[in-house]
Amino acid sequence: MMDELKKSTILAYLQAYNSFDIDGMIKLLHADIVFKNIAAGEVNTQTTGRREFRQLAEQSKAFFTSRQQVPSNFSFTGDQANIDIAYQGVLAVDLPNGLKSGETLKLGGRSEFTFKDGLLIAISDYS
Template sequence: MKDEEKQGLIHSYLTAYNNFDIDGMMDLLHTDIVFKNISDGEINAQTNGREEFRQLAEQSKGYFSSRQQDPSNFRFQADQASIDIAYQGVLAIDLPNGLKTGETLKLNGRSEFIFKDGLLAGISDYS
């Protein structure tokens, strides 16, 4: 894949994510998708395959009334890409860490993508 195609695929994925469009996200994923969420160096969520990814996406959807991932600094290498992410989400539920419904969660992090057969085969989110 050309870097422009990779960037377009990432933008399509983020647009679907921001719009809670799980079917749109799924359309962009390889059968063998591996997803990881890493916070403070610890993996706190991981899925293997499309069905596990869909289950996590459906579950996570209820946590926020709105959410936005804004990418910057695209870096490409072979079948991989890395971007910086500014994340903002308005909570739809109270969280165990003390954040309450209606509060805004803001994070800065990085997302890494692996591409296979023109689709996303790996997504790792770091915050």
């Protein structure tokens, strides 16, 4: 798979994510997708398969009134792509860590994407 095609797939996935288009995200995922969220070196969320991914995406959608992942610094090696991510989301609910509904959450991190058969088979988000 060419790097430009990988990049366009990642950008389509992020556009769907940013606009809460879960069907748009799912159509870019391999049936055996593995998603991981890693914070401070610890895996705090993991899903396997489209069904579990969809459940997590539906749950996550309720936490924000708006959200945006902005990618930069794409690098490609074989079937993998790595990018830096600037994340910003406006909360729809109060969080246990003290952040309140209406406040803006800002994070920096990186994401690793792995491709199989032209689809995303693994996504790991690091913050």
